[in-house]
Amino acid sequence: MAVVSARGLVRTFGQGRSARRVLDGADLDVEAGEIVAVLGRSGSGKSTLLHVLGGLDRPDAGTVELGGERVTGAAERRLSALRRRHVGFVFQFFHLLPELSGEANVLLAARVRGADPGAVARGRALVDRLGLREVAESLPHELSGGEQQRFAIARALVNDPSVLLADEPTGNLDVRAGAEVLVLLRELAADTRPTSSGGTGGRAVVLVTHEASAAGIADRVLRLEGGRLVAA
Amino acid sequence: MTRALFDAPRRGRTILAAIGIFAASLVVGTAATVGFGLATGFDRAARQADLPDVIARFDREPRDTVDERVSALPNLESRSYRFELEDVPLRAGGEHTHKGILHVVLGGRRGYAITAGRDVRGPHEAVVERGLAREWGLAPGDRLVAWRDYELRVVGVAVEPDNVAFPLTVTPRAYVSERDWGDEPLPANLALLWLADPERADITLAQARASSFGIGGLSFVTRAGIEALLGEAAGIVISLLVAFSLVALVAAGTMLAASAHAETQRRLPALGVQRALGFTPARLAGRQAAETALVAAPAAALGLGAGALAVAGPSAALLAQLNEQPPGAALLPVHAACLLAITALVTAAATWPAWRAARRPPAEILRGGELGRAGARRWSMRPAPPAHDGLLATGARFAFAARGRFAASVATIAVCAAVVTLMLALATLLDRLRDDPGAVGKRYQLTVRLDPFEVDAVKAIPGVADAAERYQTDVADSFRLGEPLRMIAYRGDHTTFEAPPLADGRRLRGDGEVEVGVGLADALGLRPGATLAVQPEGGDEVRFRVSGVVRALEHDGRIAYVRPRRLLDAQPGVGSTISVRLEPGADRALVERELEALGAPPQPVGGATTRNAAFLGVLATVLRGVGLAVGLVCLYALIQALAMTARDRRGAVALLRACGGDAGTVATVLAGAALAVAVPAAVAGVVLEWLVLGPLVARSAAGFASLPLAPSAGQVAVVLGGLAVLAAAATAVVARRALREPVIAGLREE
Numbered sequence: 001m002a003v004v005s006a007r008g009l010v011r012t013f014g015q016g017r018s019a020r021r022v023l024d025g026a027d028l029d030v031e032a033g034e035i036v037a038v039l040g041r042s043g044s045g046k047s048t049l050l051h052v053l054g055g056l057d058r059p060d061a062g063t064v065e066l067g068g069e070r071v072t073g074a075a076e077r078r079l080s081a082l083r084r085r086h087v088g089f090v091f092q093f094f095h096l097l098p099e100l101s102g103e104a105n106v107l108l109a110a111r112v113r114g115a116d117p118g119a120v121a122r123g124r125a126l127v128d129r130l131g132l133r134e135v136a137e138s139l140p141h142e143l144s145g146g147e148q149q150r151f152a153i154a155r156a157l158v159n160d161p162s163v164l165l166a167d168e169p170t171g172n173l174d175v176r177a178g179a180e181v182l183v184l185l186r187e188l189a190a191d192t193r194p195t196s197s198g199g200t201g202g203r204a205v206v207l208v209t210h211e212a213s214a215a216g217i218a219d220r221v222l223r224l225e226g227g228r229l230v231a232a
Numbered sequence: 233m234t235r236a237l238f239d240a241p242r243r244g245r246t247i248l249a250a251i252g253i254f255a256a257s258l259v260v261g262t263a264a265t266v267g268f269g270l271a272t273g274f275d276r277a278a279r280q281a282d283l284p285d286v287i288a289r290f291d292r293e294p295r296d297t298v299d300e301r302v303s304a305l306p307n308l309e310s311r312s313y314r315f316e317l318e319d320v321p322l323r324a325g326g327e328h329t330h331k332g333i334l335h336v337v338l339g340g341r342r343g344y345a346i347t348a349g350r351d352v353r354g355p356h357e358a359v360v361e362r363g364l365a366r367e368w369g370l371a372p373g374d375r376l377v378a379w380r381d382y383e384l385r386v387v388g389v390a391v392e393p394d395n396v397a398f399p400l401t402v403t404p405r406a407y408v409s410e411r412d413w414g415d416e417p418l419p420a421n422l423a424l425l426w427l428a429d430p431e432r433a434d435i436t437l438a439q440a441r442a443s444s445f446g447i448g449g450l451s452f453v454t455r456a457g458i459e460a461l462l463g464e465a466a467g468i469v470i471s472l473l474v475a476f477s478l479v480a481l482v483a484a485g486t487m488l489a490a491s492a493h494a495e496t497q498r499r500l501p502a503l504g505v506q507r508a509l510g511f512t513p514a515r516l517a518g519r520q521a522a523e524t525a526l527v528a529a530p531a532a533a534l535g536l537g538a539g540a541l542a543v544a545g546p547s548a549a550l551l552a553q554l555n556e557q558p559p560g561a562a563l564l565p566v567h568a569a570c571l572l573a574i575t576a577l578v579t580a581a582a583t584w585p586a587w588r589a590a591r592r593p594p595a596e597i598l599r600g601g602e603l604g605r606a607g608a609r610r611w612s613m614r615p616a617p618p619a620h621d622g623l624l625a626t627g628a629r630f631a632f633a634a635r636g637r638f639a640a641s642v643a644t645i646a647v648c649a650a651v652v653t654l655m656l657a658l659a660t661l662l663d664r665l666r667d668d669p670g671a672v673g674k675r676y677q678l679t680v681r682l683d684p685f686e687v688d689a690v691k692a693i694p695g696v697a698d699a700a701e702r703y704q705t706d707v708a709d710s711f712r713l714g715e716p717l718r719m720i721a722y723r724g725d726h727t728t729f730e731a732p733p734l735a736d737g738r739r740l741r742g743d744g745e746v747e748v749g750v751g752l753a754d755a756l757g758l759r760p761g762a763t764l765a766v767q768p769e770g771g772d773e774v775r776f777r778v779s780g781v782v783r784a785l786e787h788d789g790r791i792a793y794v795r796p797r798r799l800l801d802a803q804p805g806v807g808s809t810i811s812v813r814l815e816p817g818a819d820r821a822l823v824e825r826e827l828e829a830l831g832a833p834p835q836p837v838g839g840a841t842t843r844n845a846a847f848l849g850v851l852a853t854v855l856r857g858v859g860l861a862v863g864l865v866c867l868y869a870l871i872q873a874l875a876m877t878a879r880d881r882r883g884a885v886a887l888l889r890a891c892g893g894d895a896g897t898v899a900t901v902l903a904g905a906a907l908a909v910a911v912p913a914a915v916a917g918v919v920l921e922w923l924v925l926g927p928l929v930a931r932s933a934a935g936f937a938s939l940p941l942a943p944s945a946g947q948v949a950v951v952l953g954g955l956a957v958l959a960a961a962a963t964a965v966v967a968r969r970a971l972r973e974p975v976i977a978g979l980r981e982e
Contacts, residue, residue, distance in 0.1 A: 056890060056975045076971075077894055084892025095887045095979065099629045111623050112893035113900070159892060 001068070002029035003162050003204040004053060009062035010227075011048050022048050023059065024227025032162065033202025035189045037209060037218035039232055044224045046208040047167050053206060054087045054165045055079040067162050084114055088156030092168035094148045096140040102151040103127050103136035109158040119158050126154040130184065146177030153184060164188060164205045170214055178214070186217045246527055248875055252868040253531035253578055254538075259861040260570050261539020266547045266854055268566045273556030274459050277393040280557055281345035284424035285433055285455045287394060288440065289316075291448035292419040295338060301443050302423055307436045309428045312340025313420035322404065324376045324386075327368040333405045334378060336418055343424045344407065348372060349388030352409040358384035362552065363397030364404035365389045376406065384408060393555040394458050400553050430455065496520075496585040498879075503589055504597035513590035520586035521579050528578040529571070536567050536574075543857055550850045623897060627904020630881045631873070641873035642913045648866040649917025649951055654925045655859030656947040659852040665785070673732035673784065677820070678812040680827050680834040690810055693826040695818030700729055702811045703796045705803060707766040717752050718787045719766065721796035721806075729811045730793070736760055737780030743797045746776035751789020753781045764792060768803035811837075863954065870906060870962035877905045878970045885970050886978025899967040906959040914955045918948050 011023040022045030030036050040046045051057035053064055055071045064071040066086040074082065096105045106127055110119035127136050130150045140148055149169060156164060166185060170178030189205045207218060215221045221232040277283075290298070295313055302311050315336040322332035337352065344359075349372030352359050358376050365371065365386075374386045390407060398404035410418060427433055433454055444450045496503070506516060540563070548558045559566075589597065631638055679702070682690070690699040703721040722729060727739060732749070737760030740747050746764050748756075758764060762778045776794055784791045799806055812834065814823060827834040878885060888897055926941035943951070 051976050054890070056979075080889065080892055080894035080897075082892075083890065087892075089890050091979065095883065097626075097884050097887075099633055100626070108626065108888070109891040111626075112888060112891055112897045114894065115892070155891070 001031075002065075003032050003067055004028065004030040004206065005063075005065040006053060007063050009049070009052055009064070010060045011045070011052060011057070012060055021227055023052065023062075026062070026224070026227060026229050028053070028206075028222070028229055030163070030204040030206055032204055033189055034220065035186065035205040035207060035218045037207045037215035037221045038224055038229065039209060039212065039215060039221060040224035042210060045227060046210070046224055049224065049229075050165045050167050050206060050208050054089060054163075055083050056089075081114060084112065084159055086162050088159070088161040088164045090149070090153050090156050090164065090166040090169045092171040094140070094145075094152045094172070096148055096151060096155075098140055101137045101139060102132060102143060102147070105140070105151055106154045106158060109155045116159055119160075122160060123154065123158040126157055127151075130154050144177065145173045146180055149173060149177070149181050150184065153181070153188070157188065162203060164203050166205065166207045168209055169207065170209065170211065178211075182214060182217045245875070245879075248868075248872060249524075249582075250527050250531040252865075252872055253528050253574065254535040255861070255864045255868045257532040257535025257570075257574055258539040258542070259858065259865060260574060261536035261567070262543045262858055262861055263539075264536070264566050264570050265540045265543050265563060266550070268563055269547050269551055269556075269559050270554075272559060272562070273551045273554060274393060276559065276562075277345070277391060277556040278455060278459075281390075281392055282341055282343055282426075283393055283455055283458075284312075284341070284343050285427040285430045286425040286436065286440075287453045288423040288425065288450065289453075290421055290423075290444075290450045292421045293447055295417060295420045298420055298423060298447070301447075302425065302440075304443065305425070305436050305439050307427050307429055307432050309426045310341055311426070312343070312424045313338040314422040314424070315418045315420055316422045318403070320378050321380075322376065322378055322406065324368050324370055324374060329402075329404060331403045332378065333403050335405060335407045335422070336410055336413060337407050338410055338418060338420060341424065341426060342407075343394075344390040344392035346388045346390050349386070351388055351390075352407055353387075354409060355411045356384055357387045357409055359388040359390045359407040360386055361398060361405045361555075362389050362391050363399065363401075363555070364406070366397075366552065367399055367404075378406070378408075382412075391555055391557070394453065395555065397553055397555045496589050500589060500597055503586075504594055507590060507594035507597060511590075513587060516590040517583050517587035521583040524579045524582040525575055528575045528582075532571050532574040532578070536570055539861065540567065542861075543854060546850055546854045546857065550854065553850060623900040624904035624907065627901040627906075628908035630877050630884065630901070631905040631908035634877070634880065637873065637876060638909065641869060641909045642916065644869045645866055645873075645909060645913035645955070646916035646920060648862050648869065649914050649955060650920035650925050651862045652859045652866070652954070653918055653921040653943045653947055653951045654929060654941065655855050655862070656950060657921070657926060657941045657943050658929070659855050659859075660944070660947065661941060662849075662852040662855075673782075674730050674837055676729045676811040676813040677837055678814070678823065678827065678834040679809045679837055680812060680830075681809050681832045682827075682830055684808055684810070686830055687810055689830055690812060690827065693823055695815055695820075695823045696812055697815040697818075698728060698813040699810050700724060701796070701808050702729065703799060703806045703808045705768060705799070705806045707768045707803075717766065717790045717792055719768075719792050719794060719799060721794050721799050722811075723796060726793050729813065732782040732784035732786075735781045735783045737778065740779045740793065740795070743795045744775075744777055745779040745794070747780045747782050747793040748778055749784035749787070749789035749791040750781055751784070751787075752791060753778075753789075755790060766792070768799065768806070772802045774798050774802045863958070866955070867958045867961060870910065870958055871965055873909050874902060874906050874962050874966045875969070878902060878966050882970070882973065882978040886973075886975045889975045890979065895967065895971055898970055899963055902967050902970070903959070903963045906963045910955045910959040914952050918943055918951060 006026065006028040009023045009026040009028075010021065012019050012021045014020055022043075026049060028036070028049075038046050038049060048057065052059050053066075053071075055064070055066075055074070059072060062072065066082060069082060069086070071079070071082055096102070097108065100108065103124070106123045107120055109115070110123045116122075127133055130153065132147065132150055132154065135143055135147055138147075140151075143151070149172075153169075164185070169181055169185065173181060185205055185207065189203050191202055207214065209215065215232070222229045223232040288302075292315070298313065299311070302308070315338060317334040317336070319330060320332040320334050321330050322328065342351065346359065347362055348365075349359070360370050360376065370376065370386050370389070372387055372389070376384045376386055378384060384406070392405070395401050425436070427436055433456070437452055437454075440452070441450070503516060507513070551558050631641075676698075680690070684701045687699050687701060690696060700722050704718065706718050708717070720726070720730065725739075726747075734747075735750055736753075737747075748758050748764060752758065756764070758778050758781070760778055760780055763775055764778055765773055765775045767773050776792070776798070782793070783789070796806070812823070812827070814820060824834050885898055885901070888901065922942050926943070930941045
C-alpha cells in the first residue's frame with residue numbers, strides 16, 4: 001500500500017493573465033521503503049509539490065493521502081497532527097535555529113505539543129547514530145554544511161515519520177558531504193524497524209532535486225514537466 | 233505613500249505603531265487636560281471672579297471707621313466691604329448645616345463670579361456658592377432658609393476662589409443683600425482690597441498693620457497666599473501627571489524606535505538599491521519621516537482627544553472642588569502643542585535608524601550588514617548552554633537574541649510597571665488618609681466630648697482598651713505670630729493614642745518638653761534642644777524645649793505634642809475630648825451605645841483629611857485612570873516587542889509548524905518570549921517604585937510626614953498579575969497573527 005498517494009494535484013500561483021499553474025494534475029504514489037526522486041528545472045514546481053504533499057500548502061484541486069489519512073481539506077489543527085505523525089522535512093538551507101546547539105535543534109521537534117513521548121530519547125539516539133555526538137553541543141555556525149544537514153535530518157526523524165520529504169537536501173553542500181547525505185537517506189529508507197505510526201516496511205522518501213547525480217540513489221526517478229509527473 | 237503604509241505586508245506593523253502612538257497620546261492627553269486645568273484654574277477663576285488682592289478680616293467695626301483707614305492705604309486701587317456672619321444654620325430641600333456663612337454684600341466690587349442666574353439686588357434674595365448649589369441641588373428659583381425663618385430665594389450661583397468649595401470646606405457660603413437688614417448701616421468685618429500694583433502688596437499690608445490700632449482680630453489673606461495654598465495639592469498632582477505622560481511618551485518613542493530599527497533592517501536591500509540608483513540619504517530619511525508623520529499625526533490626535541474626553545469629567549469635578557474654572561477652549565493650543573511634540577518625537581525616533589542606514593555606502597548596505605555593530609546584536613554567537621530547552625525557554629532565547637530591543641522593552645515596561653504600582657500605592661494612600669486614622673498615626677478609634685472625670689467610666693466599658701483626655705488648641709508662635717500651630721496634649725504617654733514616627737530626637741518625657749511636627753520644625757527652624765514659645769488665645773506665653781521632631785501629617789505637620797499642665801496653666805479653657813481605643817475585635821456598636829449612655833454621642837475618628845473625602849476620591853479616580861492608561865502603554869510595548877520578535881523569527885515559527893507544532897506550540901514559544909520581557913520588567917518595576925519613585929513622590933508630596941508609598945504585597949500581586957494578563961493578551965494577539973501566515977512564507981524567508 002502506498003504511504004504517499006496524490007491524485008490530480010493542481011496548484012496555481014497568481015491571478016488573471018499572470019496566473020501560473022505549476023502543478024497541473026500531478027499524480028504520485030510512493031511505497032514504504034521506496035525513494036522517489038523528482039527532477040525538474042528551477043521554478044518547475046518541485047518544492048510546491050513537496051509542500052502540498054507535506055500539508056504545508058493546499059492544492060487548488062486534487063487529493064493527498066499520507067499513511068491512508070486524507071491531507072487535503074483537513075483543518076489546520078489536523079494538518080499539524082498529520083505532519084507531526086507522518087512527515088519529516090529536510091530543507092536545502094537546513095533551518096537550524098542559530099541560538100540552539102545541534103542536539104537542541106534536533107530535540108526541538110520532540111518538544112512540540114503532542115509529540116511522541118519517546119521522541120526525546122529517539123532524538124538523542126539519532127544524534128549518536130548519525131555520528132554527531134562529538135559536535136552535539138556545537139552551535140550551527142560552528143558546524144560544517146554536512147553536519148548541519150545531518151542534524152536537520154535527525155530533527156526530521158525525531159517523531160519517527162513514515163514519510164521523509166527532502167527539498168534539495170544536497171543543494172547547499174559540497175560533493176562529498178552531499179554524497180554522505182544521500183547515503184544516509186538511502187539507509188533511512190531501507191530501515192525496516194517499526195515507525196511510531198505503525199509502518200514496518202521502511203520509510204517513503206520523496207527527494208526533490210535538480211541534480212541528476214542525486215537521483216542515483218532513487219528507486220524511481222520522475223520529472224516534473226508542465227505540472228505533471230512523468231517517468232524520467 | 234499612504235497606500236504603501238497600509239499594503240498587506242506592512243498593514244499590521246503600521247496599525248501596531250498607530251496603536252502605540254494612540255496609547256501614549258492618551259496618557260499625554262489626560263495629563264495635559266488635568267495638569268493644565270489645575271495649573272491655570274486658580275488664575276482663571278480669580279480673574280473671572282475679580283478676586284481682590286488682599287482680604288482683611290477683623291472684628292466688626294462701623295464701616296466709616298474702617299473705610300477712613302483703608303482709603304488712606306498706599307497702592308490701593310479700590311475697596312469694598314462685607315459683613316460676614318458665621319455658624320449660620322442653613323437649610324434647603326431636606327439638607328441642613330449649622331456651619332453656614334452669610335456674606336452681606338455692602339456694595340462696591342463684589343469679588344465673586346456669577347456662574348448661573350444673577351447677583352442679589354433686593355431683599356430676600358441670595359446667591360449661593362457653587363459647591364453648595366451642587367451638593368444640595370440648588371438652582372435659581374429655589375428656597376433657602378437661614379436661621380429659623382429668614383427665607384431667601386436663590387437668584388444666582390457664584391464662585392469665589394478664596395477657598396476650596398463646599399463640602400471640601402465645611403462652611404458653605406451664601407451672599408445676601410444689605411436691604412434685608414433695615415435702614416441702619418451695617419458694620420463691616422471683611423474688607424476686600426484691590427491694589428494698583430499687586431506685586432507691592434507688602435507695602436500696603438505693612439501700612440495696614442501700622443494703622444490698625446483699635447481694630448481687633450485683624451488678619452490678612454493675600455491672593456498669592458490663596459494661590460499657594462490651593463496650588464500645593466494641585467502641584468503634586470500636576471508634577472505626577474507630567475512625569476507619567478513623559479514616561480508614556482518616552483516608552484512609546486523607545487518602542488517605536490526599536491520597531492523602526494527592525495523595519496529599516498528588513499528594508500535594507502531596498503535602501504541599498506535606492507542608494508545605488510542615486511537617492512540621497514536625506515531623501516530616503518525624508519520619506520521615512522513623511523510616512524511616520526502620516527501615521528503619527530492622526531493617531532496622536534485621536535489619543536489626545538480620547539485622553540481629554542476620558543478625564544474631562546473628573547478634571548472638571550476636581551476643579552469645581554477647588555472652586556476653580558475648567559479651561560474650556562484655552563486647552564486647544566495646549567493640545568495642539570502636544571500633538572506637534574508627539575508627532576515630532578515619534579517621527580524623529582522612527583527616522584533616525586533610516587537616516588543611519590542610508591548614510592552608509594550603498595555597497596555595504598547591499599551586502600546586508602546589520603545596522604548595529606557587527607557581532608553586537610545577537611547573543612547567538614556565544615556558546616550555548618547544554619541543550620535542554622523547552623518551548624518556553626526557546627521563546628525566551630528568541631527575546632534575548634536582539635539585545636538592544638530586549639533591554640529597551642524591559643526598561644519601558646519596567647518604568648510603566650513602576651508607575652502603575654505607584655498609582656495603586658497613591659490611590660490606596662488617599663483612601664487610607666480619608667478613612668483610616670492609623671494612616672496618620674492615630675491609634676484610637678472614637679472620640680467623645682465628656683468631662684475628663686468620666687475617663688475611668690469610659691475605660692470600664694467592655695471592649696474599650698484604653699481612654700484618655702485629649703486637649704487640643706490652636707495657638708500662635710510667640711516670635712512669629714503669623715505661624716499658627718496646633719497643640720495636642722495627653723496626660724500620659726501620648727504615643728499610646730497618637731504616635732507619628734519620630735524623625736529626629738526623642739519622645740517627650742516631662743511637662744516642659746514638646747514634640748513638634750516636621751512642618752512646624754521647618755517653618756520655625758526648630759531642632760531638638762530648641763525652644764518653642766507659644767501664645768495661647770487670651771493667655772500667657774508658654775515655653776517648651778523641643779525633645780523630638782515627628783513626621784505628622786495632620787495640620788500639614790504644624791503640630792506640637794505636650795503634656796497638658798503648662799498649657800492649662802496658661803489657657804485654662806482649652807477644650808478636651810476623651811480618646812477611646814478599642815480592643816481588637818471589640819463590638820464597636822456596643823461601645824458607642826455605652827458611651828452615648830454616659831452623656832455624649834461618640835464621633836468616629838477619621839484620617840487627616842476626612843472632611844476632604846470627595847476631593848480625595850476624585851484624586852484617586854484620576855490617578856487610577858492615569859494608571860490604566862499607562863497599563864495600555866505597557867500592553868502596547870509588550871505586543872510591539874513580541875510582534876517584532878515573531879517577525880524576526882518567523883522562519884523559526886514556520887519550522888516549528890512544519891515539524892507538527894500546532895497553535896499551542898507557537899503560543900507557548902511566544903509566551904516564553906513575552907515572559908522573558910515581562911518577568912524582569914515586573915521585578916524591576918516593583919523595585920524601581922519601592923526604592924526610587926515611592927520615596928521620591930512621598931518626599932515631594934509631604935516632606936513633613938511619612939507617606940507609606942512602598943508597594944504592599946497586594947499591589948505587587950496586582951501588578952505582577954496584571955503584567956501576566958497583559959503578556960497573555962500580547963501572546964494571544966501575536967500568536968494569532970503568526971498563525972495566519974502560511975508556513976511556507978516563513979520557511980522561504982528563513
